[in-house]
Amino acid sequence: MAMIDAGGIRLHVQRMGPPDGRTPHATVVLVHGLLTDSLASYYFTVAPAFAAAGLDVVMYDLRGHGRSERPPDGYTLDHNIDDLDALLDRLGITGPVHLVGNSYGGTIAFGYAARHPERAAGLTLIESEPATAAWAAKLGGILRRVVTQLAYNEPDAIAWITANRGHNTARLAKGAARLARETTLGRDIPASRVLTEEQIRAVRCPVLGVYGGDSDLVDLVPLKQALLTDFRPVVLPGHEHSVLVEAAATVGAHILDLIRSVAGAGAGAGVR
């Protein structure tokens, strides 16, 4: 396990490379989602296939999540983008990278690409969207429910989740409740600075959007199509928000297609 100091915060990082020691063709940075998520959602799903395809795979736990440090405050989107910025600097990754974000991780990845358009070779948003006023309002509602129902009335909420969603989800929910109770995350994220339309338009790299067919995020496809130069939506029927872990092989294949197409369009060597 590698703990890396990313500008004053210690983040848990895992890296996988081509198994035969080949020089990687490109770097892909995988950013996980909020509260119940960690880098494990990539580590045990798409990451081994990405490494086998010749990529340098960088995964990390967001502040407060997984094995990373959990400060009591500092949970706005800008904090998360600063962390990613500092982490890539510390790892010496300066060239363009492929960014993949699941749910809130995609909002972070998009924010990074908007801040440094020249450093994003490609972007994959899984069940995710850029930070807009509508996004902040929606997240505020979700986080308010977590904080009120889980963090302050945990036994009842956990009993309901165990009965209706099973033991595993209930345990993840306990972790989420702890994070919401012990930090300012629930207040910070909805108060995050959001992107202007101009900042969203500044992202000119190819953007792959992956959605579960039963997710309400599918409704955002036309909006993104209007704002982004090269937006490639993929809808996987029969899935909801957890499409990454439920349909990992399919999602991974779409991401590799995107990376190959970028390599093919440029002068660099292709990904095998």
Add this chain to the structure above:
Amino acid sequence: MNPTPPVPAQPTTDTVLAEITGMLGTLLAEYGEDDAVIGMSTTFNRDLELESIDLVTLAGLLEERYGRRVNLAEFLAGMEFDEIIELTVGRLVEYVVWSLKATEAG
């Protein structure tokens, strides 16, 4: 710290189970759990209450002990989500024994 004994040439289910039990003990100690009874039928999720991020740590411990031929990430990436939830210590032990034998033969 005691030096770690070399990995035996003929790893058996019993020796690998004992070593994995030791690794799980280290992981569980972080949660203040030091009396868990671990056997082949113990599940990581329901019995040991380990989260997937704990399995990332276990992957590191396995690689440290057995080298890159034991790759927990690849092993689990080949499974359905429900299979991972139901994963037992025994299934991991069998995978480790198989990986070590496979590399020995190859």
